[in-house]
Amino acid sequence: MAGWVTENLIPFEAGLFLETMANLGVTFYMFLVGLEMDLTPLRKIERTALTVAIAGIVLPVAVGVGVHTIVLKLRENIDVPEMGAYFWSIALSHTSFPDLARILSDPEAHELYVAIPVLLCMTIFWFSLRPFIRKVVRHISVAEKEKPASDKHLHFILSLVFLSGFITELCGAHSFFGAFMFGLMIPGGELGTNIKNKNSSVMVFLVILVAISAKIVGALLVCLFFKSPMRDGLALGLLMNTKGVLAVIIINEGRNMKGFDQQTYSWIVVAILLMTVIIGPVVSYTHRSARHLRSYNEMHLERSKPDTPLRVLACVHSTRNLSGLISLLQISNVTRKSPITVFAVHLVELAGRTSAMLIFHDKNKTIDTGNNCSREKAEAEQIVSAFESFENENHGATVRPLTAVSPYASMHEDVNNFALDRFANIILIPFHKQPDTSGGWTAENLQHELVNQNLLQTSPCSIGLLVDRGLTCFPESQKGTPECRVSMLFVEGPDDREALAYAWRMAGSPNLMLTLVRFVPGKEVSEFFESDDEQEIFPDRFERERQKQLDDDYINVFRSRTMHDQSITYIEKQVSSGDQIVSALSSAYNDFDLYVVGRGHDRTSPLTSGLSNWSEFPELGPLGETLVLMDLESPASVLIVQQSCPESSGSKKTKTSDQNLLS
Known part of the structure; x- marks a missing residue:
């Protein structure tokens, strides 16, 4: 044969x-x-x-x-x-x-x-x-x-x-x-x-x-x-x-x-x-197993004190993202008692090579991104210089600048892996659109939207998406009046609790006024929002009651610990629909420099369900998108916060009780 x-x-x-x-x-x-093969990194091998x-x-x-x-x-x-x-x-x-x-x-x-x-x-x-x-x-x-x-x-x-x-x-x-x-x-x-x-x-x-x-x-x-x-x-x-x-x-x-x-x-x-x-x-x-990622549930801002050390992974695509992100970091209560470690990552698209690179920058050496383009090199130097200035101005800040060079399709994987390696509490990312002179929006790069969506779906830790409309850090007023007005809009769920935790940390900054507005549903709202499937009525009702109890516990802890703080105001507003929320924002809560809201992913709230029917930017969440598209009295920046989901961390969320909240 x-x-x-x-x-x-x-x-x-x-x-x-x-x-x-x-x-x-x-x-x-x-x-x-x-x-x-790229031999450039061999020159900087440790x-x-x-x-x-x-x-x-x-x-x-x-x-x-x-x-x-x-x-x-x-x-x-x-x-x-x-x-x-x-x-x-x-x-x-x-x-x-x-x-x-x-x-x-x-x-x-x-x-x-x-x-x-x-x-x-x-x-x-x-x-x-x-x-x-x-x-x-x-x-x-x-x-x-x-x-x-x-x-x-x-x-x-x-x-x-x-x-x-x-x-x-x-x-x-x-x-x-x-x-x-x-x-x-x-x-x-x-x-x-x-x-x-x-x-x-x-x-x-x-x-x-x-x-x-x-x-x-x-x-x-x-x-x-x-x-x-x-x-x-x-x-x-x-x-x-x-x-x-x-x-x-x-x-x-x-x-x-x-x-x-x-x-x-x-x-x-x-x-x-x-x-x-x-x-x-x-x-x-x-x-990659769940047992090595379970600790991330304990690193949520919701479960930590407002003055605990914070580890932030700040993502920057270009110099246009610098002002807003650095301003957000400066009003995040950066002191020696509540230090912040910032991993400033300049995200660069991979071109000409098939192997991604992660470049750590030495403050005493010239930046080399492995690319011959002088414009990109100059932009990288400007980004690093801006974060170094932030570190020099804030004694409680430590900055670690680096550049991540990878394809846009897999860029989120590099960011997530670095967040895991550095035990980051939160990832800060910029919105893919920039405001123009006519009051509209212009897209900087549509691929940035893909990166943001991938990060929101897979992030192993909390993530904050900043829609910057000229957020700036105000100097201390000579009259002693607060110069930065922040409003946290609370509806329900873990994302809102995480957003409140970040806003609570901001409240420690000098000359900052925080207003917490909690929208409470009326009785007719809960009766109207029952599931049509009889088999899902009781599980849905039980989950909603459990989340409501967690929200009440967290709000009560917040109020009890800030009742004597004159820079914090708590307001409870009863509403029955998303239209009433929009009306309240337009009439009474329209004059703030920054809004902090929860994204509310994988949840359907009876108060915001009507807002999501015409969603153009689902990554912002119903309330975040409403704020971005509304015609407010003054253009305000919006920070949308999402707590890491159980699918990304590989473990189930455990029930939070008032014993382990802020212990």
């Missing part, structure tokens, strides 16, 4: 042509790898990163030589040149960063639609293929009269292994599920023994274990030396084990040069595959 295939399907001339084209493909692939990189190369090289030597000693009857150690070393020290980026940006899915076809496929295998395999085994035993199975039988069995893995791969699961199930179907006996003898399990296990451990041990030792968390060192070592096409090319070239035989080549390829396969699930479990 093999001879017929060689003569008719793949003759010598065709094989030579395919080999030539394969070499050309490898040549152009290496050209693309070099094209994607000592820790440099040490990890050196350890990730030196130790795997030594391990590669050692493993190759062990294999030679255990297989004394095999004549293998010692130059195979070079190929082992290069393959083990190599890390495929394009494949690593894809693993980190596309974590494995665990949806039910993947499990169902896999289970169905395995059931069919068990009841249809297993009897067939048993018949084949009995046929082999009778035909060869208890003689060892020939190579053709073993090749047939191994071909079915690949077929099983291919089928489960089509179902959406990994191929090793199919291979494992197929192994269970092989009955015990001489056939199984012969298969195991052809593949030395001890040797394969030794090669894989030592190969995987090389980079892990190196990264772990370096991280422990620099007093980094052990968990991060293990994850870094696993990530550096990512192998790609280049590693296979190196090993294949070593086999072509007779550096090692076919069986040794198979061991190395299996080790490379396993090293790459286990990275996704392990890192996803250790760094």
Whole structure:
């Protein structure tokens, strides 16, 4: 059979042509790898990163030589040149960063639609293929009269292994599920023994274990030396084990040069595959599981005191966003007793490269964003300079400027990951439109709207969207009167409580007047807003009552602790519809510099349900959009606050009680 295939399907001339084209493909692939590389960050590499990189190369090289030597000693009857150690070393020290980026940006899915076809496929295998395999085994035993199975039988069995893995791969699961199930179907006996003898399990296990451990041990030792968390060192070592096409090319070239035989080549390829396969699930479990994100529920502003240290991730697209964001930070009560750490992130679209970059700026060095455009460089310097001035003017502020260069489609992932790494309490983002001279709005970049929407859907912490209409920080008045008027409009829900928590923090700023307006629904509103589905009436009513109790508790705590503060005013306004809210805002509450409201995402309030029917900017929420589009007495900026949702943090929200509020 093999001879017929060689003569008719793949003759010598065709094989030579395919080999030539394969070499050309490898040549152009290496050209693309070099094209994607950016050597600019190497000039600013830190000592820790440099040490990890050196350890990730030196130790795997030594391990590669050692493993190759062990294999030679255990297989004394095999004549293998010692130059195979070079190929082992290069393959083990190599890390495929394009494949690593894809693993980190596309974590494995665990949806039910993947499990169902896999289970169905395995059931069919068990009841249809297993009897067939048993018949084949009995046929082999009778035909060869208890003689060892020939190579053709073993090749047939191994071909079915690949077929099983291919089928489960089509179902959406990994191929090793199919291979494992197929192994269970092989009955015990001489056939199984012969298969195991052809593949030395001890040797394969030794090669894989030592190969995987090389980079892990190196990264772990370096991280422990620099007093980094052990968990991060293990994850870094696993990530550096990512192998790609280049590693296979190196090993294949070593086999072509007779550096090692076919069986040794198979061991190395299996080790490379396993090293790459286990990275996704392990890192996803250790760094993306819910148990490492549950602490974010405790970092909500609602659950902290107004003067606790605040960690803010401020996102800036251009210099147009600077004035409003910095003014908002300046009225956020920046003192030594209530310090603020600001991570000022300049978001830049990735162009000309396929690998995103995160650049930390040294205050004493010239900024280099890796782009030759002088305009972008000048804009980055202006942004950093503005935040440094904010730090110099406020003794309780600490600023960490950086630039994130990534595609707009995945920019939110970089922001979220950095917020997780720096334990940010809130992310501040600018609205994608800017006010024009005629009182309307002009879009700065429509892609910024996409970034904002993605952040609101996936943010692991609270997020504030600022619609800036000339918010400025006012100097202290000589007459001693407040110069900045802020109104917090409270309706209901966790977003409103988070917004009130941020406004409460602002109230500590000098010369700032805070007015809290709580809109309370009348009795007829709750009766009218019952669900039509009888099965949902009681759960909805219970949830609404629970949220109302949480709102009342938080408002009561706020009032009891600010009753003697002359700069804070509390107003309770009973309304029955969104139109009455608009009317109240137009007549009585239309003269403020800044409005702070909750977005109210994933909630339908009877008071604002009518406002959302004509929504043009859903990211603002019904009340926030109403304020932005209303013709108020004076143009006011609006801060829309959203508390992190349970879907983004990977955990369920726990019930808040007055015992843990502001404890």
